[in-house]
Amino acid sequence: xxxxxxxxxxxxxxxxxxxxxxxxxxxxxxxxxxxxxxxxxxxxxxxxxxxxxxxxxxxxxxxxxxxxxxxxxxxxxxxxxxxxxxxxxxxxxxxxxxxxxxxxxxxxxxx
Amino acid sequence: xxxxxxxxxxxxxxxxxxxxxxxxxxxxxxxxxxxxxxxxxxxxxxxxxxxxxxxxxxxxxxxxxxxxxxxxxxxxxxxxxxxxxxxxxxxxxxxxxxxxxxxxxxxxxxxx
Numbered sequence: 173x174x175x176x177x178x179x180x181x182x183x184x185x186x187x188x189x190x191x192x193x194x195x196x197x198x199x200x201x202x203x204x205x206x207x208x209x210x211x212x213x214x215x216x217x218x219x220x221x222x223x224x225x226x227x228x229x230x231x232x233x234x235x236x237x238x239x240x241x242x243x244x245x246x247x248x249x250x251x252x253x254x255x256x257x258x259x260x261x262x263x264x265x266x267x268x269x270x271x272x273x274x275x276x277x278x279x280x281x282x283x
Numbered sequence: 284x285x286x287x288x289x290x291x292x293x294x295x296x297x298x299x300x301x302x303x304x305x306x307x308x309x310x311x312x313x314x315x316x317x318x319x320x321x322x323x324x325x326x327x328x329x330x331x332x333x334x335x336x337x338x339x340x341x342x343x344x345x346x347x348x349x350x351x352x353x354x355x356x357x358x359x360x361x362x363x364x365x366x367x368x369x370x371x372x373x374x375x376x377x378x379x380x381x382x383x384x385x386x387x388x389x390x391x392x393x394x395x
Contacts, residue, residue: 274326
């Protein structure tokens with residue numbers, strides 16, 4: 173089975189802190205994605221990566237950056253966390269045009 | 284980009300079939316329809332996908348109309364564990380890789 177893991181299920185940070193959310197997949201997938209999910213808004217794509225060191229902006233990249241140094245790991249970085257970044261963050265991976273597999277999510281609260 | 288429209292919520296009696304509709308009237312010929320579900324506080328789970336023909340797997344059936352402008356996900360014998368938000372998605376090819384556009388989905392409640 174495909175396994176996508178995220179470093180934390182719950183995270184609480186303070187405004188202005190730098191936050192790292194880690195995602196690891198074990199199926200050698202080329203494509204990896206970061207979404208955020210908010211009530212009433214569904215899932216919105218932040219960034220995606222189709223290869224090591226490659227990244228593309230999604231629909232809402234402002235306030236975020238990403239890093240893909242190894243194929244299996246895709247990191248989402250909040251350079252200076254703000255309260256409006258309180259959300260559920262979901263990572264997904266896929267190979268080519270195939271199905272996306274999601275991690276369990278990280279619920280981030282910024283105080 | 285093709286987008287989807289789904290009812291906000293639905294109820295279904297336990298043991299009965301749950302039929303979840305989805306409209307995707309602007310879908311292109313090479314775009315697939317995917318269904319995912321999300322149980323509270325978990326990541327979305329893949330259910331099924333299709334292009335033109337009806338599809339069935341161990342979880343559900345997918346019925347796509349001939350004009351491909353709408354589809355229906357069928358859970359043949361709904362259980363309480365099927366209570367979740369169900370997302371109908373069309374897969375769009377981006378310049379690099381591919382993107383899934385999630386809407387707000389249908390919240391299905393299975394009633395005992």
